[in-house]
Amino acid sequence: MKRIFELLRASYGLDPKRGGMAKALARHVEARLEALGIDEPSYVERIRADASERARLVHAATVRHSWFYRDPDQLDRLAELLAARHAADPGRRLGLWVAGCATGEEPWSVAMLADERALPLRVLATDVDAYAIADAQAGRYGAWTLRELPPRLWRYLRPAGEQQWSVDEGLRRRVEFAVHNLCDPPPPGCFDVICCRNVLIYFEPARAHAVVAGLRASLRAEGELILGAGDLMFQIGLGEGPSVPGTASAHRLAKPKPKPTPTPKPRPTPRPTPKPTPKPKPTPKPKPSSEPEPPRASAEDDDSDAARLDQAGAAVDSGDNERALELLEALVRSDLLLAEAHLWAGIAHHSLGNDGEAAQALRRARLLAPELWPATLFAALNNERRGRWQPARRCWAELERSIDTPDAPAIQGTPTLLEALPRWRGEALALARQRKGRPDGPP
Numbered sequence: 001m002k003r004i005f006e007l008l009r010a011s012y013g014l015d016p017k018r019g020g021m022a023k024a025l026a027r028h029v030e031a032r033l034e035a036l037g038i039d040e041p042s043y044v045e046r047i048r049a050d051a052s053e054r055a056r057l058v059h060a061a062t063v064r065h066s067w068f069y070r071d072p073d074q075l076d077r078l079a080e081l082l083a084a085r086h087a088a089d090p091g092r093r094l095g096l097w098v099a100g101c102a103t104g105e106e107p108w109s110v111a112m113l114a115d116e117r118a119l120p121l122r123v124l125a126t127d128v129d130a131y132a133i134a135d136a137q138a139g140r141y142g143a144w145t146l147r148e149l150p151p152r153l154w155r156y157l158r159p160a161g162e163q164q165w166s167v168d169e170g171l172r173r174r175v176e177f178a179v180h181n182l183c184d185p186p187p188p189g190c191f192d193v194i195c196c197r198n199v200l201i202y203f204e205p206a207r208a209h210a211v212v213a214g215l216r217a218s219l220r221a222e223g224e225l226i227l228g229a230g231d232l233m234f235q236i237g238l239g240e241g242p243s244v245p246g247t248a249s250a251h252r253l254a255k256p257k258p259k260p261t262p263t264p265k266p267r268p269t270p271r272p273t274p275k276p277t278p279k280p281k282p283t284p285k286p287k288p289s290s291e292p293e294p295p296r297a298s299a300e301d302d303d304s305d306a307a308r309l310d311q312a313g314a315a316v317d318s319g320d321n322e323r324a325l326e327l328l329e330a331l332v333r334s335d336l337l338l339a340e341a342h343l344w345a346g347i348a349h350h351s352l353g354n355d356g357e358a359a360q361a362l363r364r365a366r367l368l369a370p371e372l373w374p375a376t377l378f379a380a381l382n383n384e385r386r387g388r389w390q391p392a393r394r395c396w397a398e399l400e401r402s403i404d405t406p407d408a409p410a411i412q413g414t415p416t417l418l419e420a421l422p423r424w425r426g427e428a429l430a431l432a433r434q435r436k437g438r439p440d441g442p443p
Contacts, residue, residue: 001022001025001026001029001040003040003041003044004025004029004040004043004044004047004057005022005025007044007047007048008025008057008058008061009204009207011181011183012058012061012128012181012182012183013182013183013203013204013207013208013210013211014061014062014202014203014204015202015203015204016061017335018201018202018335018336018337020335020337020338021061021063021202024060024061025057025060025061027060028056028057028060029043029057032053032056055129055130055131058128058129058130059129059130059131059132062102062127062128062129062132062202063102063202064102064103064129064132065102065369065370065371065409066102066103066105066106066145067105067144067145067146067147067148067370068105068108068109068141068145068146068148068149068153069109069148069149069150069153070105070106070109070148071197071228072148072150074197074226074228075109075110075113076113078110078113078193078195078226079110079113079114079116079117079119081193081224082094082096082114082117082119082121082192082193083117083119085192085193086119086120092120093120093121093122094114094119094120094121094122094192094193095121095122095124095189095190095191095192095193095220096110096121096122096123096124096191096192096193096194096195097123097124097125097126097186097187097191097193097194097195097218098110098123098124098125098126098194098195098196099126099180099182099194099195099196099199099215100126100127100128100182100196100197100198100199101125101126101127101132101133101136101177102127102129102132102136103132103135103136103145104125104132104135104136104137104139104175104177105141105145106125106195106197107123107125107136107175107177108139108156108167108171108175109149109153110123110195111123111171111174111175112153112156112171113153114174115156115170115171115174116152116153121174122174122176123174123175123176124176124178124187124189124191125175125176125177125178126177126178126179126180126187127179127180128179128180128181128182129179130179133177133178133179136177137177138166139166139167139172140160140164140165140166140167141157141164141165141166141167142163142164142165142407143163143405143406143407144405144406144407144408144409146165147398147401147402147405148398148401155168156168156170156171163406163407182196182199182203182211182214183207183210183211185214186214186215186217186218187218189218190218190219190220190223191218191219191220191223192219192220192223192224193223193224193225193226194215194218194219194223194224194225194226195226196211196212196215196225196226196227196228197226197227197228198228198367199228200212200227201336201337202337212225212227228367305331305334305335305338306414308327308330308331309327309328309331309338309340309341309344309414310414310415310416311327312324312327312328312331312341312344313340313344313414313416313417313420314416315327316344316347316348316351317416317420319351321348321349321351321352322352324344324345324348325345325348325349328341328344328345328348329345332345337368338368339364339365339368339369339372339375340365340369340372340413340414340417342361342362342364342365342368342375343361343362343365343372343374343375343378343417345357345361346358346359346360346361346362346365346375346378346379346382347374347378349361350362350378350381350382350385355382355385355386358378358382359379359382359383359386362375362376362378362379362382363379366379369411370402371402371408371409371410371411372411372413373399373402373403373411373428374417374420374421374424374428376395376398376399376402377395377399377424377428377431379391379395380392380395380396380399380431380432380435383395392435393435396431396432396435397432399428399429399432400429400432400433403425403428403429403432404429
């Protein structure tokens, strides 16, 4: 695998050590060797010579999870930014480049917001994964990826079968999709805004900074390069000056700080429970379940990181949060994109009353694995404890949709996490439905 990893680093800037990429690649290569009846050195030569085989490999290496209206505060502020650019020069069509668009949910979302405001916007959306670009061009999506789309924007979709919707033809004229490698020269033209959100976290740091410099060079004067919340993990492109005279420095559209709200006296945060007034019990403990438990893998049966992650989850589940955090800190240093590690760290910090650390860890878990609904559950509880009622309500609404959406992807995780899900599911739904209809403020 070493030669394949080096090819991905050299040609695409991808770091196979991040986000479980190495395991996905190993499974893909094993399957292709068997299907083609060749050995690994021959496969490497085939990748170099055969563009279609290389496209298969890139598809196996890239991360494609996305959804419509992801990070709504960022998108709304992006729309305001485009509106301001149009007001300053109303006779010109605006240009937006969405770099690393995956299967197209982000550019379609921005196009909806632009059309809603009657902004003359051309969107170029690119990704290195040709298979993802084909899906984006098809513009057909299921309920899971549409779960966060505001009701007012559903008018841009048309039914396309059971639990399937397609993008309106009028909207399609606003967006152009193309295959593009961010390590290659940028597409021609200058853009008012470039979005490259939560893409560079999968790059080697040095290559990520080089990509940021190239993106800046494609901006118009006073243009904006927008990075995602995930890129904050590596501080990519932040605090650096422009790489080309006349271009703007990169900046991120982070979520704005909430307006000050009266903070109630500290009180214990309720643990998920179907009762109307749950007792404070922030960390769930194992209890008998009527559902069959998945078999537990031993440390000998699993690789060391997975075994340590399972041990950390078991420590959180039993209330040994300090020990869990020791294990989790080491795991995160090894792989910052390990979503389950951030989830357990968030629960542990929440149980210890470390609200800031809990919020940060849970946000990372939600960003890296949107199907990981327990992170949204504990984020809601964490927001309530801090008196942040509006964000808490959004979390409760998202939690209910995530659990109830029929085509939601299955959660992958350690045995300890999979054992906890049936215990949390019913209680989480009961709390989400209880909280959904109440006004802003404490229960």
